[in-house]
Amino acid sequence: MPELPEVEVVRRGLVSWVRGRTIEAVEVVDPRSIRRHALGTEDFIGNLQGATVGDVVRRGKFLWMPLLDTGAGAPAGTRDSAGLPQVALMAHLGMSGQLLMQGRDVPDEKHLKVRLRLSPRDGMPDQLRFVDQRIFGGLFVTDLVPTDDGGPGGLAESPLPLIAGEAAHIARDPLDPAFSFDLFYRRLRKRKTGLKRALLDQGLVSGIGNIYADEALWRARLHYARPTDTLRRAEAERVIAEARQVMLDALAAGGTSFDSLYVNVNGASGYFDRSLNAYGREGLECKRCAAAGVSSVMKREQFMNRSSYTCPACQPRPRNGRW
Structure with missing residues (x-):
């Protein structure tokens, strides 16, 4: 199973590729990989399609992408009254999960589970693919909640005092600037x-x-x-x-x-x-x-x-x- 440095390598890679890009389309190839999203495939797609990836955040081995709205047609309630995101796309890599940035000309991997098509950006591939051979990992949309100490939720480019609900119970890691x-x-x-x-x-x-x-x-x-x-x-x-x-x-x-x-x-x-x-x-x-x-x-x-x-x-x- 990937440990913290492996997840941080993925976070740093994703930031440069997905931050600020809008999710234009979502394809769930295998619903087993979104089983943690309790409301099902349609709700999963509805929360993502039209939203903009605000950042990529990590605490410990937990990785999530806060979602911002893009105006008309965006999922309701993705920002609060202060303009902060309320939900995030959570990625659980499990034993074999991979988040790969690839162009549409790259053939699909054998174990492709979820595909996100992103808004165009010069010189960058337009697809974020979740690939998982053993299917222990997965993607789901989760609520963001305030951190208990008022500090940043985790390591990020633009830290906010918010954390994915599923990660709220864990302590900070030694690479976190707010680690005490x-x-x-x-x-x-x-x-x-x-x-x-x-x-x-x-x-x-x-x-x-x-x-x-x-x-x-x-x-x-x-x-x-x-x-x-x-x-x-x-x-x-x-x-x-x-x-x-x-x-x-x-x-x-x-x-x-x-x-x-x-x-x-x-x-x-x-x-x-x-x-x-x-x-x-x-x-x-x-x-x-x-x-x-x-x-x-x-x-x-x-x-x-x-x-x-x-x-x-x-x-x-x-x-x-x-x-």
Whole structure:
């Protein structure tokens, strides 16, 4: 499943292609991909057709496009009395969802699910296509609600204090300029759990998935089972700083692609998997220890029906680690 850097790669790509363009026509090829839109196909199309994409916003792994009206013929109620958008097109990528910008001359993909035809713009393709082989993802129209802290809903070109209803329950992510370490640390110290479980808790900090949690913990020299109520402030600052940096590094490489189904809006895969230090390196020597002349082999352990990868030398398991 795409993690935060992969979704941010898609967001950045979409912004330059769709922001400010009007959705002129909508084709639902497979209704299963809009099953989260409870009012059905006609309502889905009616909300989109004639609306203008105001921006592309991300919080954690959630991605949405606020919709603005375009005057006569636009769906009713797409702006409030202050001129702010009230609804958004939400995109859930699931395991294999792709948002691709393509021209009408490009043949349809085998797993095309939804097609949006956009208003013309010089030199740009006019179709936004949602492709999904495994059909775990989907598109739906949702309400925008005020953020609980009055800050921006998420990372965007023109941030607004609005958030898609389905994302309102999750915390800010480390790449969000409004992320508060003080709030994160206060909440963290109240938890009695293991550090990696806390990093994966979207109500505490969003967007850190299994791969990047392992990478951040390796960089911070902390074991995933470290009890959160024993974590010193400097250690918590270090792991969040490393989580932020590893995701920025992944962004620079276009994301981490273990599955050929993950691509950005231009159809290109990311390459950060070639730079991983922990995840998937069971049985291989620890790069940091090897550089220091120490022989240590990376270890894989079961964790929450997944896997955790650590170095037993530079990430020793705490004596009181229970997770």
